[in-house]
Amino acid sequence: MTLLAFALTYGGWWALAAGMARHGGPMLGRGAFPAVLAPVLRATGGGLLVLSFFTAAGEYGWDIGPVAWCGLGSVGAVPLVLMLAWRPALAALPVAPLLAIGWWLSGF
């Protein structure tokens, strides 16, 4: 369940970054950033972060859950920032496997 929350946080940060004009182009591997996509990506990112909040609360309860969510958010953004600096196109790679393994481990 914690891994699922982490996957959702990372995915959320990824989508939020991909929805920004500065990062979107290199991250999506295209020359020009498609402006139409930006609001969709940003809404997806926000939605994933909300989902990860509820996943963390489900795992740790309503007192420790929000603390865990903040920690996952802070730590989950670090690898993304590092990848955006050196290999922006690869930042999307971990999203799907992380979500799949997290989903599988949490036994849905």
Next chain:
Amino acid sequence: MRHGFRQAMALLHSWAGLVPGWLLFAVFLTGSLSYFRPEISQWTRPELPSGAMSDPGRDVRAAQDYLTRTAPDATRWLIEMPLARLPLTGVTLWRERGAGPHYRHDLLDPRQGMPIAARATHGGDFFYYFHFDLHMPWRLGRLIVGFSAMAMLVALLTGLIVHRRLFADFFTFRPGKGPRSWLDAHNACGVLALPYHVMITYSGLVILMSLYLPWGIDLLYGTDRARFFAEAGQNFRPPPAAGVPAGLVDLASLMPEAARRWPGEAVGRIDVYGPGDAAARVVFTVADDARLSHARARLIFDGVGGTLLSEPENGLPGPARLERALYGMHLGRFGGPLLHALFFCSGLLGAAMVGAGLILWTGKRRAAGETHPVAEALNLAVIGGLPIAIAAFFWANRLLPVGLAARADREGLCFFAAWMVAGIHAALHRDAAAWRTQFRCAAGLFLALPVLDGLTTSHGLPVSLPAGDWLFAGFDLAFLAGGGGMAGLSLLSRRNRRRVAK
């Protein structure tokens, strides 16, 4: 006007951050290690049998036997129950009269009820106390750390005002661009873990608020501070001693009552006030690994008859409950190893934020043709030197002879001696080559620690990994990761210098 305000805030930010910055870096780094205080205490005592199953009834009985035998005349006992994280019973006693020490703390092997037969070390307590006490006499260290934390809070708030593009630069890090890169790193580490930084700084101040802001308490409670702490739910005030001897109740016989009141939660500690006195009180406190707040449930028993007297925590006033919650969050003992790792990483981000800020301060001025030798030397002495000192502590733990006199303190001495050597090196050479030397030195010390561990103990990686001994395997892997990180930093600084040279 707006411009002037922001400039004033920028000035305040750089001074509130710079002056206590070197200390704050050390507080963040050693504080982060303190999330693993019980684990470090176990790693530094490799002789202890690992994975001992505990049996609360037996452990309490062994501790009571030991204390009755060795300190029947003490005024207070404290028994800290073994945890999964540290399977040892902590016993502490205070004496107000009679012969013998006024304070003594022992670690018992719960199965034998005797002090452990392990090397003398401060273990995880060394970093834990350093991070707010600096191992200084009186309360000097706590005051210095407190003033630094207040400056840190100012630096955090002014930093938010000064940071013009908080959301636009949220994910931005542009490496290899000199001061620009350090500003990016400083901002990213600050913004990404901002909830942690604010929480840890503020709650740290709250924990020691009676030291930093004593005047309100003095005004209302006068000299009777114990009453304040009792009303705030921070300690228990026993009735005065009766002066009539009476046998203490069998503590283990009270355990079933605690188990009934706290289903699924263990007893964390047992305080005995006035053992052997007719007015003795026994206080059971629930373990602190299951709840966020440090307002831990307590049961108060009559120490002679064993009748349950009260459960005081239910009526704690709101501010006291908030204080206990902040206390619990600062300590971060709840939530299991994954959450401890998240706290640890957030703390490292805090150290990285402070470190990048310090390097930015001197780097920006050097780019403008100014050099500040003292600040540059301190930067290297702290950012490069402290990791070396931490590694030296772990090396000393494995290399100092077990029978050495004052062995525990000498481990600490090795920490400070290594730090001092790094500091002298930093004062003599402040150039990029000196940074690489110190990073390489730290990398070498950390990378070789698993080898040293394998040579000096029976817990080396080839043994601990197949055996699933995650404590020792985890430390070795963490040392490798730490060493790899330091090696990465030394490579990075070399590459940057080449780029600047072109």
